[in-house]
Amino acid sequence: MDHSSKRGDRPGVSRRDFLRGTGAAATAVASLVKVPGVEAQEAKSGADVVAIGPGPVKLSLEVNGTTMTTNVEPRVTLLDALRNYLDVTGCKKVCDRGTCGACTVMVDGKPIYSCTMLALEAEGKKIRTAESLIDGGKLDPVPAAFVACDAQQCGFCTPGFVVAMRAVLDANPKATPAEVEKGLAGNICRCGTYEQMRHAIEDLCKAGGK
Amino acid sequence: MDNFVYYRPKTAEAAVGLLDAKWGTAELLAGGTDLVSLQKQYIARPKKVISLSQVQGLDQIEQSRGWPMTFKIGAGVKLATLAASSALRGSAAALAQAAEEIAGPQIRNMATLGGSLCQRNRCWYFRDEQSPCLLKGGDKCFALDGENRYHAIFTQGRKCVIASPSTVATPLMVLGAIAQVLSPKGKREIPLAEFFKAPTGPEDREHVLAPDEMLLSVSFSIASDKVKSASYEVRQKLSSDWPLVQASVAFELDGGTAKNVRIALGHVAPVPMLSAEAAKAIEGKPINEETAAAAGEAATSGAKPLSQNGYKVRLLAVAVKRALLTAAGAKKYWEV
Known part of the structure; x- marks a missing residue:
């Protein structure tokens, strides 16, 4: 009987591959979805206002000293951007309501809950995760x-x-x-x-x- | 969470210009600790989220020199900054003490003064997507005869019995703070004592701001170094927990007696409230365990607790007593 359970031998997909796959699919669908009532305002920025979304937009984050770039919708949290889009999986998703601390990362040197910060709010800031330790x-x-x-x-x-x-x-x-x-x-x-x-x-x- | 268009205005005027004339379609995003969770629960479903991260000047604390000492604190100042401010610790201790007790370090590094004052309430029926309570267009408040151990104890005439959620409201009220507000027509000022209101339906918030108005800052003036203030709260947990009751006090300590006493009670009524009864009980008297306890008892007059929260009446009397003793610099008999 073959008890081989080495990861590479396993049929199907790993949990991470699955998540990555569904993330990509979600992005593809989301780009077609419009928020009722605000379509006309999409990406219409003025001198005093930058407007972003509702579709996926380019996002650059400085994570552990490296600039990483992806495309996210405005509603994506920093935690989800790090884990599901940038493969920085040290920060964990547990309560997802700013209570448990498993998602803690440093933003400009201060610990914050990445589940409760929009990824767009972290643009231009220095993010440090457990991987930096x-x-x-x-x-x-x-x-x-x-x-x-x-x-x-x-x-x-x-x-x-x-x-x-x-x-x-x-x-x-x-x-x-x-x-x-x-x-x-x-x-x-x-x-x-x-x-x-x-x-x-x-x-x-x-x-x-x- | 529903998707939305994210706006990043550079000025407060541009931010206000993006707000709508009714609640629900546009939300201002400061620290996000309340709004993002409400969006995940589908309680807040804005089409427009207006980030205040690039609006200049919201995160400043201005302070005058000498007496009277005036403070003007921007709505975007983080709670961690309030807690760490040596100027506030020295002259407006009630505010710094209250800020230091809020949640944990991550929340204090994110959450702002303005967000704390304008946040939605913590009632579990309100926060539960499936419960159509009064504030979400339903016809009844489920807490009135439901699970209400953390709700209001001053309930007379209240249709909705939430406990006021802001922990920085009570110290600002006893310090006589005034809110600076930007509306489409220009700036206006609201005394903090008139800033809050008890919501009774989906068209209401926990404050009196119009849907197209924005809180810019709060200011207050400390007359002299005789002014003493303190905040005291009771929680189940040592940290990262909401207060069951909270009391803030401010008075002038003159020749050993307390003058111009102001006492505010938080998390015990749908709005943070000044207690004239408690202030009157200790006005003109020396502050000691006996007089402070009497003021604590006076603070509970008129309380009408719900089926599960009678215990909060006792806690409130103790919180007022300990806040008064802390402000007066008395020995903290409860710390061993």
Whole structure:
């Protein structure tokens, strides 16, 4: 009996390929859809106003130091643009209502919920995701402390936590453990690995975030 | 979320020019923490979303030197900026304290002063796409005899019993703030105490602005360094939670007694409300645990809680007491 389950041998499509495929299909359909009552105003910009959409428009984002370009409708959130259009999948979609913190990214150095910001609002800003927390194979001290302290279980919330924690330590390298914890108030871990995270925070604060 | 045309005006006048004469078809986008979630729930379905990100001057805090000290805060100032402002911490502590307690860091980095004042309410029937409540054109308020543990406790004569959602409203009311508003006809001013209204139907918002008006800034003046203020809120969770009750207080501490006392109550009525009874109870008196507790009791007079939220009456008395003691610099007996 062949138990081979290597990914490449599997028939069908991977989850990511499926999402990518449906995303492309959605884009193709959406370009034909008009918003009733506003067709006449499409792309009609004046001296004091830029009008964008409702069809897909070109979007350039600076993500982790690289300029990335795609086409999105105005309603696409920064999270969906990053994950489904630009394949930057570190930020996770969990509550999608600005509550859980799994989608946390830094915009101009400040942690925000990417699920609740329109992608168009992030144009011209510097976006930093969990993918930036590794440099030439060397892990940033924050995720490294998570590894050393076993501060994750399922790991789905981890990219949001490490970005939020990096933001606190970037803003104040001398932050106390209590200040770091305050900076994580917008993130939730449903596995409840807070105790191990406290160990990681303690180690990081002793080392000045390094 | 429905799709829309996204506008990026460069001036407040251009933004107002894009608004419509009725609610629902055009929305101003500031931090987006309220609007984007409402769009995902299909509660807000605008055809036009007008981004304020490129409008100049909305994110400034202006402050005069010396007394009286005047502050003018742009509607686009982030809550994180309010919380971190040392000038506000020193002279208008009620506002900085309230801003610091809102949600978590990500929300405070996105959400704005103007958005907080103009946000929609948090009633779960209103936010549920499937519930045709009074504010969505239905014929009844489901919270009146439904799940109402987080709703208003001052309910007399109210058709809709939402709790006022803005946490920066109460400190601004006790500081005597005035809102600067841009309408198609020009600028006008509204005292914050008259800025809010209780909505009763789909044509109403939680404030008195017309559909084609935009909040530009709020301003207030602090008479002297004798003016003390504070905000105190009670939540279920340590952070990232909505207040169950909130109290803001401001007074002049003169020779050990409180003068010109103003006390505002948040999240307990469809509008944030000034409590004349609570202010009267402590006017001209020294502030200590006994007098502050009496003012807290006075703040609850007239409360008529719903079936599940009688507990908020007790919390409100405590919040007023602790806000008064905090403002007076008394020992915080509740912190161990």
